[in-house]
Structures are given as structure tokens and as C-alpha cells.
Amino acid sequence: MDERIQRALARDRVIDITTIGRKSGEARRIEIWFHNWAGRLFITGLPGKRSWYANLVAHPEFTFHLKESARADLPARATPITGEAQRREILAGILQTLDQPGELEAWVKDSPLVEVTLL
Secondary structure, three states: OOHHHHHHHHHOOEEEEEEEOOOOOOEEEEEEEOEEEOOEEEEEOOOOOOHHHHHHHHOOEEEEEEOOOOOEEEEEEEEEOOOHHHHHHHHHHHHHHOOOHHHHHHHHHHOOEEEEEEO
16 A cells, blocks of 8 residues: 555544445445544444444445545445444544543444445
């Protein structure tokens, strides 16, 4: 993988993702944060239902668009993280980096969480 892409994956936070609509089948592009935690890539969000998450559950392959320190459109696959212990460990790490550790229980209960594998 290109060195500038590796640096962006290590340092950047804001990306766009293009998912395929679970009902419409149409491409949907949104801006979102990603997290590089413990050498793994994750996308999560505030507690609640999210269309992007439903789209990724229905159609796990998507495009991960770097747009801060580097520009690249990377094919990717999302794997939902549903086990409570795994969610707690990952979200605790992510929330610690965001300086919001007190939010953990709400995030474990209701936040969307996927691990991203670049293809």
C-alpha cells in the first residue's frame, strides 16, 4: 500500500463512504469519521439507528474515500461488530481517544460499529 495512504489511515479521521442502499440499491455517499484503533480500522457513530450501518449490513462492500491528507478511493468490506465483549473493548478504546470514556455504556448498547477491511 502507498506510504501516503498508510499515513492517512494512521492520522486522518474524516472520510466519505459510498454504500449501496439496502432498499433502493443506489449508491449513497456520506461524510463520516473513521478510527484507527489497535492497528484496525473502524467506523462507528453516536448511539441510534443509522442508514449507513443498515446499508453496510445489507451490502458489506463499499468505497472508503480518503480526503484529508491524501485522496484515494479504496474498495472495502464492513464487518459488523455485534458481540458485547468485543464491542465494549473496541468502543472503550475509541472513546478514550476521543476523550469521552463516560459515554461507554450508551455506545455499547446502541452505537453502530463495523470493522473495515481494505480490499
